[in-house]
Amino acid sequence: MRTGRLLAWYRKGARDLPWRRTRDPYSIWVSEVMLQQTQIATVIPYYRRWLKRFPTVRALARAPMDDVLKAWEGLGYYARARNLHKAARLLKKLPRTAEEWRAVTGVGAYTAAAIASIAHGERVAVFDGNVRRVLSRFEARDVTEAPPPRGKPGDWNQALMELGQRVCTPRAPRCGECPIRSDCKARASGEPERWPLKKAKKEVPHKEVAVGVIWKGGRFYVQRRAEEGLLGGLWEFPGGKREKGETFEQCLRREIREETGFRVDAGPFLVTVRHRYSHFSVELHTYHCFWRRGKAADPSSARASEGKRWVTPDEAGALAMPTANRRILDALRAAGRPPAPAF
């Protein structure tokens, strides 16, 4: 490849992204983790807020997990935030080489190479979705990663990624604007979108769930999800999947009894939130409920009780919640005051 053309294109047109103004390894680390499977425009506001709230590794290490998850709220793949936090607490000093970075939890091959090349100038290649697509099209075959040419590896890596993001897009690539079009075999073939080979898609299951906003006075009940797994550590309304033959009201009373130990009266209906996760879709049929009796389940563990709260709508707004639960809270606040119990 005529590397000079790509680098010249990049240096002439590089966008003013906030993480390009720094060589601080911590800032680069944060940006690269946020950018995992996430588009640039989505990341920018999160990145700014994060560095304002946690300007250094030490600041991040000192912060409570709830603050860290709140700063990540809505960005998805929350293990990234938990891993950043964990690593910040564990590391005495930040690694320098890609090999050392690779040992940090949440830092894989891509992120290690990106940090090492951008922050430290190490000659290692990144191989993300963009680079794979660009190079595979250039050669008109599925390629594996290759070492970057001599020069500035950070610029080279970012140039390839930016070309993939702005020009050599998955659909309708803008070949006319491409600085390396004259040597591109995919363009010569007339079907640049043929590469890279696409993986077969699998269909995602759908779940119907009943969710309860359980009122006791002017407060309602929220619980924190387990640290590991889906949406780990985030706060949510209780509920669960509807079983065959159940109405949503029956499902609601059963799930709340199993999950919280409460007996409640169910109704009225509040809202249905449809949401799509990476591997399933869900409808959250949400009802107001009224607490009748029962203490929160699992009272034996002091730690467990930290994950159960009665809150006002404003207090709930300060908790880190998954997006679908945030929609429920939005509906709640839009409705104004809590409903009167139905007798």
Added chain:
DNA sequence: GAAGCGTGGAC
């Protein structure tokens, strides 16, 4: 190697 893990933008 495959599955689990979020959300929003583009079309």
Added chain:
DNA sequence: TGTCCAAGCTT
């Protein structure tokens, strides 16, 4: 409304 997929990592 639906589909694709994004600056991937862990188990």
